[in-house]
Amino acid sequence: MALGTNTGGGGVGAGTEVPALSGAPLLGSLHDLKSDSLGTYLRAQQRHGDVVRVSAGPPGMRADLYCVFSPEGVQQVLASEAANFRKDNAFYQEVRESFGNGLLTSQDEDYLRQRRLVQPLFTRRRVDGYAGAVAAETASVVTAWEEALDGVVDVSDEMTHLALRAVARILFGTDVEATAEVVARCFPVITEYVLRRGYSPANIPRSWPTPGNRRAAAAMDELYGVCDRIIGQRRRAGADASGEDLLTLLAAARSPDDGGFDAAELRDQVLIFLLAGHETTATSLCFALHLLARHPEQQDRAREEITRVLGGRPAQARDLERLPYLSQVVKEAMRLYPAAPVIGRKAVAATRIGGHAVPAGADVILAPWVTHRRPEHWPDPDRFDPERFTPEAEAGRPRYAWFPFGGGPRACIGQHFSMLESVVALAMILRAYSFEAVDTEIPVGAGITLRTEGPARCRIRRLDGPVGPR
Template sequence: MALGTNTGGAGAGTEVPALSGAPLLGSLHDLKSDSLGTYLRAQQRHGDVVRVSAGPPGIRADLYCVFSPEGVQQVLASEAANFRKDNAFYQEVRESFGNGLLTSQDEDYLRQRRLVQPLFTRRRVDGYAGAVAAETASVVTAWEEALDGIVDVSDEMTHLALRAVARILFGTDVEATADVVARCFPVITDYVLRRGYSPANIPRNWPTPGNRRAAAAMEELYGVCDRIIGQRRRAGADASGEDLLTLLAAARSSDDGGFDDGGFDDTELRDQVLIFLLAGHETTATSLCFALHLLARHPEQQDRAREEITRVLGDRPPQASDLERLPYLSRVVKEAMRLYPAAPVIGRKAVAATRIGGHAVPAGADVILAPWVTHRRPEHWPDPDRFDPDRFTPEAEAGRPRYAWFPFGGGPRACIGQHFSMLESVIALAMILRAYSFEAVDAEIPVSAGITLRTQGPARCRVRRLDTPRAE
């Protein structure tokens, strides 16, 4: 029987093997202390589909983890309608960051996608290259004052990615928003994580210190977004800006019959802005951070990337059209995304019983996909922990299953911003590597799975301006 066929329901498949855990709490401690290592261990011990149980009896959660590219394709693409964003984690994200493209479903999602899609065409996204280059130039200049020539590329790339996406979203209002987002987002994301992975939660309106801190952060963040949205609304047809918020405020969609279903109201517009801020800066910051740190640890690959940049660009600023002319640098970004996927874990809930890899997955099951694990399957990635950008030559990519690498998800809900993420990453890296050489100070960077992949400490590099003679 073909993989993924759900004829006969869950009973038609074999029982899913289970990862052993503690008698009372199962794998709860392991997931809290090292979820990525736990998922990797589950795959290495039990294969493509593994059940991981966590929590005390009565409120124990069973997670059905799917690690094979074929199983990932079933969940995200071929049977995507059967796997929804109905789990507790996505509900917490909705309540904090709104019902935007990342979290919406069904008709809400289809309508939002129709409205937003025209703003993310390749041609439109290429127009954002100048904003990325301008923000990167500021970082390049600021590093000249780095104490002892050492920078934390995790903090610096978070700052760069946030400034870039805020400039693209808000245009001249970037100064009014970037600081608020930088201050409020960590409070809100920590709150979402605590609640999303807890077996039980108290109501959000109870006046606990944690609830009050999160509510204050959300009030401040919502307030600055609502103020700028109001300004755009009042400007109306006279608005001449080309920032993404102005375009979103003016967006309209129609079905094949030509019926205009209207644009976003103010709450919907704020929801889209919050999701774009969340997904648009944390993911790219992760990719940039680890690309730089990996190159800092691998001087041969760093020199090869810099040679390509110098040969293609010379002294001129990079443009969107240079993306295809910098294939090795693009491969560096893809390999960084393989080893350190910004979304290391993806959750869904099964609507109906089905089979994955011949195993029975019941209706209502919480299904976990883990790019962190699938990106390390040795049958598709020999010596999987080795940094090798040439894994992404066209010939090598053609020889692997489609979902052996899926940092942007896939199927009908694939990330709408994937071209922007690649564009921003390549432009920023080209400008930074042309100006500085890198040497890793922190040899390894501990990470954990949050809403996005998180560094658990500094990612420091020693940088040297390339037009400055090396000190003897």
């Protein structure tokens, strides 16, 4: 998570002092956050409880991060007091400057206007119409695996490829080939740049011609260029456009009160959808497959359900409710490996969380990675157990014990799409292949989204039956 400026000043109000995680005398927990932020936050909770202050950076530039780990505290930040916690920290500013002011990063009236224009395009009925694009891209991947060297695939790389092509097809329709290759090449350069600046206590201006700035600028220019070209084509087509891809629908979105998106705003939405729409789902698919590869009994149970429900036909949107165990597998994968493992906000006014005083201007950290492992809500928390997500089990937990899609007024607009894509893709993949883990443990780290820091290889074996749509 990004570091900001010192949060001194402002009224604090009544409340006990927030316990602090001990760190190095000079840099506090800066090294720990850079090398293993997820482990640092988990250690902070285990040692000090629901609200913990983590300090990082040299004197004069030190940041105090107020970490909130309880479901009740998370609900306060994301929902009941959401207006007091804004996306004003340094990390979101870096994302905003690189990927635009779309739904993920915009605030206030900008966000409300964008949400009103975009919401009709993410109704359940509209999203269900994207299942065919997901199925088509999944079928291509599954067919390609027949040529896998030694029957081994890296599910991290493969699911990133699948999710990117699926979201590019949904966004751009027939222009998928032109965009997917550019995104795959440019996104890693830009995201590393955002992370490096987000973790730094101080940054040089982006305009300075350093090698890092120039590499990032070149990647952004190429990415923006391909988006602008396709957007220009759609806008010139105007009323004659007949496509049903999401970009065409975004270009046509308008209302008497909100108008429509101009070309720059369209690009911002597209870039955010590309970022949030492929990296998050790729993470869920990767870890769902890898967890099943390590747990053959659960893999067999999921496949039995898939075979019973689908028979030989392609997976469809209506199958989401007919595959409850597979949906539980996805949710449990999201619990153990949330695509957004850390969420940041900045407090506008002083408040209390869990009885602790949080000052105005404080950088507030929520960590699904930690909250999803609270043993009072998740017994034996590191164990993979899809039964945790039966309707009865879900009803017995606090609402924010599990929040992979955020929550409150800024909950992810694409959460139904993410679940639909994950279930459709997994159903087709598991019907075609069995999986056995080659790499039994996968090191992970917190980037803009959760990312693997090593291979996630599985040995696959082709099963009898259809691969995908005919």
